[in-house]
Amino acid sequence: MSDDRADRDEAEPVSADSSSTNRAEAESPPDVTEADAAGTDAEPKENPWAALKPWQGKAAGLDKLLLFIIIGVPLIYLGLMPLRPWMLVNAPVVQEFINGAKTSIVAAAAYARVGEIPLWLVIVAGFVGMAKLDWAFWLAGRRWGDGVLRLFAQNERQLKRINQLKKIPNWALFLMTLISRCPGIPGTLVYIVAGWTRMRLSLFLIADLLGCLIFTLIWTFLGYQLGEAAVDILKIIDKYALWLTLALIVGIFAFSYFKEYRKQKKEQG
Numbered sequence: 001m002s003d004d005r006a007d008r009d010e011a012e013p014v015s016a017d018s019s020s021t022n023r024a025e026a027e028s029p030p031d032v033t034e035a036d037a038a039g040t041d042a043e044p045k046e047n048p049w050a051a052l053k054p055w056q057g058k059a060a061g062l063d064k065l066l067l068f069i070i071i072g073v074p075l076i077y078l079g080l081m082p083l084r085p086w087m088l089v090n091a092p093v094v095q096e097f098i099n100g101a102k103t104s105i106v107a108a109a110a111y112a113r114v115g116e117i118p119l120w121l122v123i124v125a126g127f128v129g130m131a132k133l134d135w136a137f138w139l140a141g142r143r144w145g146d147g148v149l150r151l152f153a154q155n156e157r158q159l160k161r162i163n164q165l166k167k168i169p170n171w172a173l174f175l176m177t178l179i180s181r182c183p184g185i186p187g188t189l190v191y192i193v194a195g196w197t198r199m200r201l202s203l204f205l206i207a208d209l210l211g212c213l214i215f216t217l218i219w220t221f222l223g224y225q226l227g228e229a230a231v232d233i234l235k236i237i238d239k240y241a242l243w244l245t246l247a248l249i250v251g252i253f254a255f256s257y258f259k260e261y262r263k264q265k266k267e268q269g
Contacts, residue, residue: 054140054147066143069136070188093117093125100129100212102183102219109223119224126216130181134208137188141195148192166197173199177207181215 055063077099080087087095088107095104105126112119141148168176177194180187194204 054144056147062143066136066140069133070140073133093121096122096125096129098129100126100131100216102215104129105216105219106223106226109220110226110228112220113224113227119220122220122223123216126220127212130212130216131209134187134191134212135201135205137191138195138199138201138204138208141192142198143195145196148196168193168197170199170203173197174203174207177204178211178214180208181211 053059054067059067080098084095084101088104092104092108092111095101096108105122108117108122108125109119111117112122173190173194176185176190179185180190191204191208
């Protein structure tokens, strides 16, 4: 009996220590492993370009193509700007196909007047050059919806102004698309709004193609009437084309430098 009691007395402290240890382990926070710590530190960082994406979720191939047409193609045109004086004189039809510029149509029509270029080619090149990418802007507005505003609105004020374009009646939007090639009208924005407001593609194409044809004929008629006089002017441009090209390049770099300089001065001030 005494031996059993002694054994119990010796066992009780061990049991108490064991229970306290178990309770401490239960109350203590779980150990953070290196893998957990790494997972915590590897939180996804916000992409600064995400706010500029006009689409939702992951970009599809069509989204990338449309973004390239809207942003990339104008940059290519800008890169070709130093070549414009030379192309205007030596390859006006090629320049027509590239960007459908009214100056190239006038120049090509003037050459057609003196018999150097077929008149039908001047009209076809100008029409194709004007209309070839307009569908992409309509599709971007239709596909991206309100997200397309991020490409144009720099602040809330501009966002509200562009948002008011939704109230334009269909007949007014049709007329705006028709005359979008008129100088001073932002044609690309008109096309995006046409798709954004769910304007039917058939109606958009009728207005757009008809407008491109009308303005191609107007610039062709103007150049054809100028004829020899316009060709003489182009020959003078050709004579100084190299200097004009260099002046354009220097002007572009000077403008970029001055703009960056003003930005830095504003930040420092």
